[in-house]
Amino acid sequence: MDNPLQPREEPRAAVTGGGTPPVIAPGHTLGTVTDKISSIVLTRRTPLWWYAGFSIVLMLSGLLLVSLTYLVFKGIGIWGNNVPVGWAFDITNFVWWIGIGHAGTLISAILLLLKQTWRTSINRFAEAMTLFAVASAGIFPLFHTGRPWLAYWLVPYPSTMSIWPQFRSPLVWDVFAVSTYATVSLLFWYVGLIPDLATLRDRAKRKFFQILYGMGALGWRGSAAHWHRYEVAYLLLAGLATPLVVSVHTVVSFDFTIGIIPGWHATIFPPYFVAGAIFDGFAMVLTLAIPLRAVYGLEGFITLRHLQNMAKIMLATGLIVAYGYMIEAFMGWYSGNVFEKYTVWNRITGPYRHYYWALIACNILTPQLL
Amino acid sequence: MPQWGMTVDLDRCTGCEACVVACHAENNLPIVGPDQAAMGRTHQWIRVERYWEGEFPNIKAKFMPVMCQQCDAAPCEPVCPVNATYHTPDGLNAQVYNRCVGTRFCANNCPYTVRFFTWFTPSWPSPLNEQLNPDVSLRTSGIMEKCTFCVQRIRRAEDTAKDEKRAVKDGEIKTACQQACPADAIVFGDLNDPGSRVVQLKAEERNYSLLGELNTRPRTTYLAAVRNVNPELGE
Numbered sequence: 001m002d003n004p005l006q007p008r009e010e011p012r013a014a015v016t017g018g019g020t021p022p023v024i025a026p027g028h029t030l031g032t033v034t035d036k037i038s039s040i041v042l043t044r045r046t047p048l049w050w051y052a053g054f055s056i057v058l059m060l061s062g063l064l065l066v067s068l069t070y071l072v073f074k075g076i077g078i079w080g081n082n083v084p085v086g087w088a089f090d091i092t093n094f095v096w097w098i099g100i101g102h103a104g105t106l107i108s109a110i111l112l113l114l115k116q117t118w119r120t121s122i123n124r125f126a127e128a129m130t131l132f133a134v135a136s137a138g139i140f141p142l143f144h145t146g147r148p149w150l151a152y153w154l155v156p157y158p159s160t161m162s163i164w165p166q167f168r169s170p171l172v173w174d175v176f177a178v179s180t181y182a183t184v185s186l187l188f189w190y191v192g193l194i195p196d197l198a199t200l201r202d203r204a205k206r207k208f209f210q211i212l213y214g215m216g217a218l219g220w221r222g223s224a225a226h227w228h229r230y231e232v233a234y235l236l237l238a239g240l241a242t243p244l245v246v247s248v249h250t251v252v253s254f255d256f257t258i259g260i261i262p263g264w265h266a267t268i269f270p271p272y273f274v275a276g277a278i279f280d281g282f283a284m285v286l287t288l289a290i291p292l293r294a295v296y297g298l299e300g301f302i303t304l305r306h307l308q309n310m311a312k313i314m315l316a317t318g319l320i321v322a323y324g325y326m327i328e329a330f331m332g333w334y335s336g337n338v339f340e341k342y343t344v345w346n347r348i349t350g351p352y353r354h355y356y357w358a359l360i361a362c363n364i365l366t367p368q369l370l
Numbered sequence: 371m372p373q374w375g376m377t378v379d380l381d382r383c384t385g386c387e388a389c390v391v392a393c394h395a396e397n398n399l400p401i402v403g404p405d406q407a408a409m410g411r412t413h414q415w416i417r418v419e420r421y422w423e424g425e426f427p428n429i430k431a432k433f434m435p436v437m438c439q440q441c442d443a444a445p446c447e448p449v450c451p452v453n454a455t456y457h458t459p460d461g462l463n464a465q466v467y468n469r470c471v472g473t474r475f476c477a478n479n480c481p482y483t484v485r486f487f488t489w490f491t492p493s494w495p496s497p498l499n500e501q502l503n504p505d506v507s508l509r510t511s512g513i514m515e516k517c518t519f520c521v522q523r524i525r526r527a528e529d530t531a532k533d534e535k536r537a538v539k540d541g542e543i544k545t546a547c548q549q550a551c552p553a554d555a556i557v558f559g560d561l562n563d564p565g566s567r568v569v570q571l572k573a574e575e576r577n578y579s580l581l582g583e584l585n586t587r588p589r590t591t592y593l594a595a596v597r598n599v600n601p602e603l604g605e
Contacts, residue, residue, distance in 0.1 A: 074490065075491060075511040075512060076472070076489065076512065077411070077489025077490045077511075081474075081489075082409060082410055083411075083474070083477045083483060083485060083486060084477060084478060084480065084483045086475070086477045086487060087474060144473070144474075145471045145473050145512070146471065146472015146474070146487065146488070146511065146512025146514075147470075147512040147513065148471075150471045151471055153451075153452045153471055154451045154452060154471070163453060164453075165451055165452055165453070166448070166453040168448040169448060169450055169475065170449065171449070171451035171473055172451045175451075255475075258448075258449060258479075259445070259449065259475075259478060260445050260479060260481060260584055261478065261479060261481070
């Protein structure tokens, strides 16, 4: 949709695809794709259930604001964390949300560079998912601090206190990693959106929407020069975003590996975290894609081929994650360190054993057997 | 410049916990109440760990007071994103309450678990509010705190010595736990003064660091308990 070269290739790929299902359903051309997609936005009436769903989600967001206000006024003791497990609920959520965002970036950047044309049907909402995931992730490191109103001290700025952040701390690296990630993801999403906003501007019937989309389209006219710059910019952003897929979660894993605590001090963490991120990110893309294609009638665009490819990525990354779990347990034993051994053993058989085995069942057994 | 250090003689410790009470009184430790205490959120800058040896009825209790070890290579320091915990020139592992934003990374990374987070705004129910020590600042919620080696006593002694144009004498500074210890198990002093009691005690063979294999190089070291039971007496 966003890249004019790729949809043209896709119907051909569909024919030559052999055993694999087509990227888009037969009979679609550039024109029909545009008609179909823009009709969802422009002509289709917003159904009643959408408003119902939206108000439920809005209420949940309200609950978030209420909870955060209570948290700030009362203190983070309300979470039940404790020393030495000072992070629990908050940073686990942070890691999870950041991980989810990775699938969006992987689809956008790496698959673009690898010329995987099947990405074009799912990249936009995967990128949007990345943005929302990063925004959600951002809440946690901010509000996990005891005094969130001072969290800006983690940002290097020339302050009257003439003191810098402590650059040896992985939490400061996190600030850089996540803010870069959020910026690049936003740019990537928006640059890809510009020609589509122009299409919507041209097709919108009402003045208000014409102006709204027009502002978003930044004066896009679809000239060859525009397309050329667009291609270059998109490619450069993909180049920028590609290392981020690996680096962001690596830095997040440093939050733990830098520590000298048993169960944290492990070299397996960076690859294990990145694989876990892509794994849960693709799970989230599928969770969103399957209802979305049914509700908006997009079975022609998000075909079984997409679902198959995503499932394959999940199988592969799921195996890497399984390897990570295995190595964690193995190293606990192999290290010969009684504390490491106890940590692993306690995880498997201690008070949290139900969660551990549920994790193994959900993350390894279910996807691999399915 | 003096370099402060401490020894704890486990042969002398009886586990009476007078040090714990003294620390509470000296350092204005927050009182968290029974509910929070049941969650394990009590503030004990010094705690007495108890280990059982043997099976009942031939059972022995061993005690070990554990406070901030004032590590020279402190794992808590490099992980603080805002420099709230840092090393003073005289070797204290200091916590700057005003700078702390409360990420709790330091407590996560402390192998001795001697850092305490203030989960809620502390209060001292009457009459405890009458005994707060004016030399020690009260801490707000959302920050980390820990044993300071009674830095207020160190600074006061240094000021007095400076006014009298002399160096701080060995034994002039007593930490609250040391002062309260009836068995004289805790000794504090200057590691740069070869004649100080703490240096002599650290030279003993019994001297060891807690979790020394982590290479945190603690300033507080322990003197191992020696049991010399006469086999003819039996257990």
